[in-house]
Amino acid sequence: MNFPNTLSHKGGIISNMRGIVTEVMRFSLRDGPGIRTTVFLKGCNMACKWCHNPETLSLAPQLMTYPERCIFCFNCAHACKHGATVTEGFGAAARLAFYKEKCVDCGACADVCYTGARVMSGKEMSVDEVMAEVLQDTNYYRNSEGGITVSGGEATVQPEFTLAILEACKKAGIPTAIETNMYADWSVFERLIPALDLVMLDIKLFDDEAHRKWVGVGNGRVLENVKKITARLPTIIRTPVIPGVNDSAEEIGKIASFVKDLDNVEYYELLLYNPLGESKYQALGMENPFAGQKPQTGAERDALTKAAEACGKTVKVS
Ligand code: SF4
Numbered sequence: 001m002n003f004p005n006t007l008s009h010k011g012g013i014i015s016n017m018r019g020i021v022t023e024v025m026r027f028s029l030r031d032g033p034g035i036r037t038t039v040f041l042k043g044c045n046m047a048c049k050w051c052h053n054p055e056t057l058s059l060a061p062q063l064m065t066y067p068e069r070c071i072f073c074f075n076c077a078h079a080c081k082h083g084a085t086v087t088e089g090f091g092a093a094a095r096l097a098f099y100k101e102k103c104v105d106c107g108a109c110a111d112v113c114y115t116g117a118r119v120m121s122g123k124e125m126s127v128d129e130v131m132a133e134v135l136q137d138t139n140y141y142r143n144s145e146g147g148i149t150v151s152g153g154e155a156t157v158q159p160e161f162t163l164a165i166l167e168a169c170k171k172a173g174i175p176t177a178i179e180t181n182m183y184a185d186w187s188v189f190e191r192l193i194p195a196l197d198l199v200m201l202d203i204k205l206f207d208d209e210a211h212r213k214w215v216g217v218g219n220g221r222v223l224e225n226v227k228k229i230t231a232r233l234p235t236i237i238r239t240p241v242i243p244g245v246n247d248s249a250e251e252i253g254k255i256a257s258f259v260k261d262l263d264n265v266e267y268y269e270l271l272l273y274n275p276l277g278e279s280k281y282q283a284l285g286m287e288n289p290f291a292g293q294k295p296q297t298g299a300e301r302d303a304l305t306k307a308a309e310a311c312g313k314t315v316k317v318s
Pocket residue numbers: 069070071072073074075076077096109112113114115116117118
């Protein structure tokens with residue numbers, strides 16, 4: 001049986017399977033224990049209004065523009081066949097114009113932009129190509145008790161590809177993890193479990209209505225899946241703390257009460273608000289509803305930490 005939402009998998013040779021990847025990040029210290037390689041896949045089945053990686057929301061490759069890096073060579077305007085990037089004016093008055101509504105994200109301009117003013121987010125890679133990068137650091141994984149983490153976007157939105165990467169890592173003796181929002185159908189997790197050593201999962205809000213408002217979908221299935229996965233595998237549970245959304249001791253306390261009854265939780269982690277994704281919204285031409293918000297500090301941070309500690313597990317705040 002194939003997973004739902006899967007990319008096409010026409011070949012019988014698993015290593016030829018291809019997926020859409022935004023980045024393979026080596027030497028990551030944030031995405032699980034030890035030194036890790038994190039494979040960021042494109043595509044998400046939620047739509048968190050505060051998303052720090054908005055370039056991963058859509059499954060399709062997307063153009064990102066950084067005008068401050070432009071040296072006005074006009075290569076991009078020559079390459080664009082869709083009238084989205086054009087030269088306007090003549091001689092010394094010539095300027096570059098970008099009409100986003102005409103852009104079809106073909107990537108031709110990014111191919112000829114050598115300053116990084118035009119870049120594509122998301123490229124097709126095979127499992128072999130991903131593994132060629134992952135296998136370079138096997139000594140580091142071994143010496144630091146690290147491994148590989150498949151992240152996103154959402155790791156389960158390209159489930160066949162994720163499974164193929166995890167299985168290839170297991171075959172190579174590399175410890176595996178995923179970062180997930182737990183919203184996929186349980187059958188997806190059931191398939192992934194044999195190839196997993198650790199699951200890093202988010203519980204963003206406890207209230208179903210609030211979850212629907214801020215994330216785009218309810219959380220009934222998320223909470224059910226969390227109960228099931230914690231019965232089967234070691235987990236790290238995390239809550240991104242977002243100003244005006246869930247940054248109250250009451251909301252964090254509700255999640256902590258839920259976490260209290262779960263097994264196999266290595267720790268519960270609060271991820272304080274991180275404004276780093278803001279430039280990506282500009283590069284994608286998207287509006288960022290949380291622009292200018294600051295991380296929680298001082299007494300606010302202390303109150304949130306205390307509320308989280310009600311879970312009775314180890315608590316981390318970062
Ligand atoms: S190719 Fe890049 S550097 Fe050259 S004009 Fe276009 S955006 Fe600017």
